[in-house]
Amino acid sequence: MGTVRNVAGAGVSEVAQSTLIFVGIYGMLALSLNLQYGLTGLLNFGQVVFFAVGGYAVAVAYAHHLPDWAGIAGGLVAGAGLGIGMALPSRRLAEEFWALLSLGVAAFFIIIVTNVSWLANGSLGEYGITLWPTPAIAIVLAGALASLTVGTELVRKVQFGRVIRGIRDDALLVQSLGRSVLRFRTAVLGASGAIGALGGIVYAHWITYINPDAFGLSVTLLVFTMVLLGGSGNSYGVLVGVALMQLLSVGLQYLPFQAVTGGDLALLQQAIYAIALMLLLIFRRQGLLPERTVTYPRAGLGRWVRRA
C-alpha cells in the first residue's frame, strides 16, 4: 500500500498533515500488534486482517448505501469478533502453528473480498467513500492514540498486565498457577482486533477507496518493523518506531532517484523496509526504547530499610 499520498507537487503542510495522519493510522495498528506480540507473545502474522476488516466494513456499508455509523459499528464488532475467533485455536496449537494459521486467516479474507464482488466491488475496489474532514480524523486519531498508549502502560502494571506478560514468557507456568491462558488471550485478541479495525475505519474515510491490494503481507511486516524498531512491549517506543518508519517513507519519496519511477519506488521501499527489519533483529533485538521492567515498591520492612 502507499504509506503516504503521492507527494509529487504537494505543499509542505499537506505532506506534513498526511504524514501525521498516517502516523496515527499505523500507530493504531502498531499498538494493537504490541498488545498481542509485545505483551502477550502472540505472533500474529495476519495483523493486517484487522485493518482490512475495518476498511472493508466501511466499504461494504458504503456500497450498500448504509449510514457511516453502520460501517464503524460493523468494523469494530467484526474486528473484535475475528480476534476472539482467532484466539480459540491458540488453545491447542503450538506458537508457530498459530502464527501460520493467522497468516492463513489474512490470506483467506483477501481471497473472499477479491472474489465476492457484491461485498465491495471485488478486485476493483470501492471508490468514493465519504471523506471525513481532516480535523475530525485528527481528533479521533489523537484521542485514540493517547488513550491507548497511556492505557496500555497502565494495564502493564496491574494484575492483567502481569498475567499476559507471564503468558508471553511462559504460558505453561501461568496455566499451572490456575489462570486461564485462553481467556486472557481472548481478551487481548478481541481488544486488538477492535483497535486494528478502528485504524482501518479511519483509513477508509481518509483515503476514500478500498481495494484488496492494500492489505498484503507487507503491511503486517511494516507494522512488525515499527513495533520492533521502537521497542516491543513499550508503547511509547512503539510510537517512536511508527514515526521513524513514516518519516523514512516520506523521505524516500523526496530522494532524487531519477531512474526510479512509480512501481520501482514501491519496490525500493519494500526492499528498504525488509532490510531495516532484518538488520534490526540481527543487531538490536530490543529496539530503540526497550521495554522497562515494572518495579514495585518494596513490601514490609524493606521499604523502611531502604529509606533509612
Next chain:
Amino acid sequence: MTTFVSIVAVGLVYAVQLGLIALSFSITYRAIGFANFAHVQFAAVGATVTVALAYVIPIWLSVIVAVFAAGLLAVGADLLIFRRIRQAPIGTKMIVSAGLLLLTQAAIQFLWGVNPRIYAGGTGGITIAGVSIGYDQIVIVGIGAVVFAAFHQIMKNTAAGRLIRATADSPELAESRGVNSGLVVTQVWFLAGALAALGGALLGIQIPVDPLFGQQILIPMFAATVLGGLGSPMGAIAGALVLSFGQAALLDINFGSFLGRVWHVPSQYQSVLQFLLLIAVLAVRPWGLFGTSRERA
C-alpha cells in the same frame, strides 16, 4: 472412470510439485528449528530461473542450473542471516525470514518485471480412458517418485543422512561426537533450497510464473506441511498428497447436482479449500497427521 483418471493425474502432479516444496520446508524446520517464510522464494527462484533460461538452453539443463542456484542462495541466506540469530527466540527468526521473503520478492520483481512468463514446450502426450495425459505430467510424477525414494534412502541408510538426523535432534551431542554441525547445517540448507527449487521448477513449467509466485505457494506449502505434521518429512509428502487429491476431487465434484444444476467450486477458491481442509485436520489433530503432540498451555 474418466473423472477418476483425471483426478488421479491432476492430483499426482500437484502432489509432486507441492510435496517437494513442503518436504524441503519440513527438513529446514526439523534441522534449524523454525518455520522459514522465505523458503517459498527458493521455489520461486527455481521457477523463474528455469522459465527464463528455457528460452536459451534445453529445459533439463535450465532446471539443473536453477536447482543449484537456489541451493547456493539458501546456503548464502544461512551464512549471512540465519546463522547470526541462532540463539534468538522462534518469533524473531520467523519475522526475519518474512523480511527476507519481502526483500527477495522485491528483487525478483525488479529483475523480472510484473508480467507473467510461460514455458512454451512440453506438448504431446498419451490418452488413458479418454483423458489425455501430457508427457510433462508423466515426467513430473516420475521425477517426484525417484527423488522421494532417493531422499528416504539417503536419510535412513547413509552416513550423511544419519549425520543430518543426529544434528537435528541435538547439535551439542553431535558436536561432542566429533560432528561438524556447522557443515551439516550448511548441507541441509543446500538440500532444502535445491529440493524447493526443483518443486518450483516443475510447477513453473506448467503455470504462468510471475513475481508473486513465492507468496502464492506460501499457504499451500504451510497447509501441506502442517497437515502432515511440521518437521516430519514423510508427513509433508503425505500432507501434499491429501491436499492435492482433496483439492482435485473437490474442484471436480459437481455440487450443483443436488439441485439439478451444474455448479463447481470456482478455481480461484483453491487456496480457500486448502485452508479449510487444514482447519478441519487441525481441529482433530492439532499436531498434524504425522507430527507428535507437544504440550501447550
